[in-house]
Amino acid sequence: MNKSKFGVLGLIVSLGCLAFAQDAELADKVTALEASLAETNFALDTLSLLFYAVLVAFMQPGFALLEAGLHSAKNIVNIFMKNIMDFVVAGLAYWAVGFSIMYGAPLFIRGYEAGWVPGQADFFFQLVFAATAATIVSGAIGGRMKFTAYLIFSAVMTALIYPVMGSWKWGGGWLDQLGFADFAGSSIVHAVGGFAALGAVLAIGPRLGRYAGNKINAMPGHNMALAGFGVFLLWLGWFGFNPGSQLAFSTAADSTTVADIFINTNLAASAGALSAMILSWALFKKPDFTMTINGILAGLVTITAGCDVIVGGWAVVAGAIGGILVVFSVLMFDRLKVDDPVGAISVHGICGVWGTIAVGIFGGGNLGVQVLGTLVYAAGAFVSGYLIFMILKYTIGIRVTAEEEVRGLDIAEHGIEGYSPSDYVGDPVVLSAVAGD
Amino acid sequence: MNKSKFGVLGLIVSLGCLAFAQDAELADKVTALEASLAETNFALDTLSLLFYAVLVAFMQPGFALLEAGLHSAKNIVNIFMKNIMDFVVAGLAYWAVGFSIMYGAPLFIRGYEAGWVPGQADFFFQLVFAATAATIVSGAIGGRMKFTAYLIFSAVMTALIYPVMGSWKWGGGWLDQLGFADFAGSSIVHAVGGFAALGAVLAIGPRLGRYAGNKINAMPGHNMALAGFGVFLLWLGWFGFNPGSQLAFSTAADSTTVADIFINTNLAASAGALSAMILSWALFKKPDFTMTINGILAGLVTITAGCDVIVGGWAVVAGAIGGILVVFSVLMFDRLKVDDPVGAISVHGICGVWGTIAVGIFGGGNLGVQVLGTLVYAAGAFVSGYLIFMILKYTIGIRVTAEEEVRGLDIAEHGIEGYSPSDYVGDPVVLSAVAGD
């Protein structure tokens, strides 16, 4: 009986142990699975962030082509040089200094651990944003600025101005504490870029021949195909800009939000295009091309701050207002003799401010804080932009000579024409070598 | 002893409970893991769908550039306006009405739950398809249509025609019941677009000067670089169009199918280009550029219906036949005085029909049903396109005046030239302001 009792006990224990062993093995597997799934999610977040970053990077050629199309043919090499060097300078300056200022990461960021987002991928995503902020200014001052002055500005913008101002919100600074909302940067990227452009334009003045007394001379861009295609690229790039700013993607909630952001972004762009086209049709009797494409960008800049919270019909309303604002704003700045050949101040500055405020109206944000925040960004960027260029003006100079401007920056600054004469005759008949050695 | 007995019992129970507690905890973890993995898969499906949707969106500038290149320089602003507004109008009309008609979703789609695909992402993916269907018509009627007429058509197409016809198959309608197969839309998107274009061209007639008695005047496109680059974008965009139509991606089977679709799509495109090039070489003594790029598109349209089932060598065969069809079809429509400057009817219409039938030949589909289905789509789209434009013709008019056509739609419809004269002289010497206030 004792035996039997111990037998029973043995059975119990051995059964128990077996169950435990089995459990332990399973538990290990589950733990491994959890770790593995966490890695998968990390990888999915990384892939998403890199995908959206690449889309944002497509905005760089988008900006270059839009600016090239809306400017004169004689400046096209200079325009590409500026837009290329923006990306180059940002790529080095934001890496060395800017990201550190903005997010408290180490200088010359390496092996960055950001916690809830994949750090290295996040850095790359933030980098293309920084490049965008600088590029916005390029179009506004095109056709007259010295290349060296522009390079210096580009470095200061991506190493200091944008990072410092960005840190106020995205770096968790005082505006973030106040509850200011700017999801993807209507203020932080666009208003900053647009108002820095306003400062730059005031510092450098209008293009020669733009104003003759009270007359405003139209100076049509040389190639609407480039401009139209550039805007398509910007539109597509915005599908990286806004959705990517969600930063996390591997849950159902995050990914649904991201899909919503795609829809809201596209609705605002469409509404902006439609309202700008209709308004231009009413004002000028014909549906205006450059106003329509500015309307697209207006809608996109508008929805950027609230693409997560301004949804469906409200995105349409906000975008449509953006499209109307941009038309009147372009006309107004023209009359104020603020010569902005691509409309950067109106598109990015004015609509950036409007989009930020719109979060307080349609998106449940605190209206007062939104107004405060966006004004701070607009004013700060304007003053910074103006100051830098005034300092440069009285040191190295920011404007090419009148003769160089008339001849075009391509010859003046880079010694080459964008469209070579060989184009017309079939081979380079008018060329002869001077110094080949 | 009793004590001991209860002691044993206690041990048993407590051990059991422990095992159960352990098990319960593990079970919870496993349940959480299952839920979490389901979310990851949902997120992966969403990301995939959005990635493919963005690729499809690249087809919009692709179409714009191809059309711009194959038309005259005097219509380029109008071409960009049409292609941009297609995307704009689709972005609003398909959202408000079209998607609801096609898939039974609520109007002004929001927070859509589609069941097995991420609903919101799916909506965006379907939206870019709708825009494509409308855009196909643009190139065929280019150079002579009133902008207003085109806008109205574009809205009707994306709000009604495409959604209704799409619902027959993709909305689970009668053709779906019959077992009709059209994986990514050789019929539903391309044949519908192409045959609506045929209706439109018959309604509006050829460009002035295209036919002089029995002579066919070549009216060469103004810029082959734009056309060539546009086709590259379309080709790349098709890597969203076909693979994305798998709609689900997170299993090994789905993702392998998607990779196969990439390969089949590329094989058909390559084969179409090669066969069209060789045929044009034989017919015209030189390898023809526009026929070759039409051959690429022919291969792509052909494989679209069966990219999941027409595999490897068969994709090559189907695509090559598409490339041959497109060359003869372009020549035939030219002789029939159906003036289609970009070959949209041949590429999308004829090859769309062929691709759908090819599923019955190479892909295991029911040949009879395939023929029936594609003829229904072709006929339906043709009649719809023809009717809409005939109604518009006798109401608001669809064609600009002869003088406007000769001068170009850019000036006539939008008051601006695509390429500004400043291009040639270096600054806008021939301009003077009329009214700047």
Next chain:
Amino acid sequence: MNKSKFGVLGLIVSLGCLAFAQDAELADKVTALEASLAETNFALDTLSLLFYAVLVAFMQPGFALLEAGLHSAKNIVNIFMKNIMDFVVAGLAYWAVGFSIMYGAPLFIRGYEAGWVPGQADFFFQLVFAATAATIVSGAIGGRMKFTAYLIFSAVMTALIYPVMGSWKWGGGWLDQLGFADFAGSSIVHAVGGFAALGAVLAIGPRLGRYAGNKINAMPGHNMALAGFGVFLLWLGWFGFNPGSQLAFSTAADSTTVADIFINTNLAASAGALSAMILSWALFKKPDFTMTINGILAGLVTITAGCDVIVGGWAVVAGAIGGILVVFSVLMFDRLKVDDPVGAISVHGICGVWGTIAVGIFGGGNLGVQVLGTLVYAAGAFVSGYLIFMILKYTIGIRVTAEEEVRGLDIAEHGIEGYSPSDYVGDPVVLSAVAGD
């Protein structure tokens, strides 16, 4: 008591069984989860690989546009034909033969199982690499080569040369055994393409009028906007080329490495652009546009071999050296009367070699093996390229007549101009049909 004893035993056994049943169910679930997660990871790997492959495919239009911009307008149709047919020919030849040679897969690859990477997706990724290798040669021999000769070369390159040489390392061949490192192909793709181009240029000789005695005649490209935009596309495409070469993505380690590769790639590109620009500024007094864009490509080619191991500041150093090398190399080849209009030999050949060696200097690779490997690739490609073209030269001929070259390859080889005369007058006034039937 006996009853009670059996009762206890029954309780024990039933409890145990329950626990086991519970465990078994859980274990099944866990096994299912493991399988499901493996599928998710497979799908994620597939999606990543396809995403990166599409980015690489964007390099095809990038190459086309860069070459188009740097050549004369009279050759633009031919340039697009070559670049399109490269992709077409690679799409068929690498599928039918090349991939099999390189990786031991079956001919006419179908349902390929690669083991640790998704086979079908991997094939597509490798395919776009093969197309790149062929395309590099196109720009160097532009403006004078017969289209048929180029087509044949393109087929041999993608079916044989590249696959055989690629197999030495990526197919696990003798260089792989030696420990040679070339992560994404500085040698295998770029040096092979660049030195095949050198062979081709030596076989075909310079363009007419390029050298007049000891004078080097500049033959400026006709459109810097196309060139600049093309380089942007190449830059963006490189974010597929380098990161995609990691081939696996679903672990935290892999995805972090991929993000690092993005950063290193971009740092090298930026550094290459900056150093080339500064050097050209010093040498020619002005910041030179084409040297700057060549600097970007130089940085990118340089980092390709070691983008996983040459990190942060070292990527900057390696890229900057690449930018300097490319400037001197272009000047040197010009003086050696090696007429390479786009600088393909310098960018891909010289910097490809440098990048491979840099892995031995900055990236921990075995310097000797790196030098050996890259010289083998350079020499092998040079000899292959030279031999093929010399054989073609003495059989079908590789060069158009002088008259055809002066008139342009567009008319000579394809019977059509890239830019139609209708461009200038507004409608095709100078045209009249010859044979419309």
Next chain:
Amino acid sequence: MKLITAVIRPDKLPSVKEALFKAGVRGITISRVSGHGGQGGIIEQYRGSQFVVEFREKVQLSIAVSDSFVEPTIDAIVKSARTGEIGDGKIFVQPLENVVRIRTGEKDTEALTPVGA
């Protein structure tokens, strides 16, 4: 010998060419020019500013003819280029002292005789 220069509408070039060939004229040099005359400019608009492109695209034909060809040539152009609307263009006749055919060195009327005629 005279040098006849005609400025015409671009879209009339095909019919003028046709008429000249019928009149036996073979040698023509054309160039794209911009003309200003009674015809008003084209009003364009750009970003809300209107402007007038005051010069319209025209095509200029330069034709060197021997004296007997002057009248037929002018007639041919006038008839084939006329629309009756302002902007049809003008014809100018100038004295021409010498003509040289570069290929052969032939002079004057001989230089004007078409190849193979």
Next chain:
Amino acid sequence: MKLITAVIRPDKLPSVKEALFKAGVRGITISRVSGHGGQGGIIEQYRGSQFVVEFREKVQLSIAVSDSFVEPTIDAIVKSARTGEIGDGKIFVQPLENVVRIRTGEKDTEALTPVGA
């Protein structure tokens, strides 16, 4: 009647046009030309090779006038086109025997009278 041909700087076209209108000249045909004269070429560089674009962009105006208009026209051009720097251009005056207005068939001085004048 004379045919006055002036080669000027492109950026002077607006002021020359203005001056001509003030002088009562209405009919003008302009074309884009490239000129070589005392003014040196523009030195450009491409991929490290320098070259001179020896011909500079100019605008050429052709104006047919009746004899009384010759002096005022030349004066208007000279005054409005001058910068004093090399490259200002030249004016050529040639005899003009006949003018025909295509629209009406009017001849010579009548053909030169602006519409509505």
Next chain:
Amino acid sequence: MKLITAVIRPDKLPSVKEALFKAGVRGITISRVSGHGGQGGIIEQYRGSQFVVEFREKVQLSIAVSDSFVEPTIDAIVKSARTGEIGDGKIFVQPLENVVRIRTGEKDTEALTPVGA
């Protein structure tokens, strides 16, 4: 003074320019023109339709010279522009009554003397 106008092949421009410089000619205005003559058109094809581009690209040189320069200029052009194939072009010589240098107001032969000569 004469106005010499030469229509030549575009690819002959460099050698013609060289020859003119050697002959002491400095002032030249060139323009791109399209020419039709004995040389047939270029047959192109587009989407299966063939067509002839009946006008070929040519370059036109306008050179105002004082009388003593007429012969040397013509000689220089003829020699440097000739290929012997149809399409070499033609030279036209017209009377020139006045020349004005805009920069200085100098007239006629003085206006034609190159700067610094």
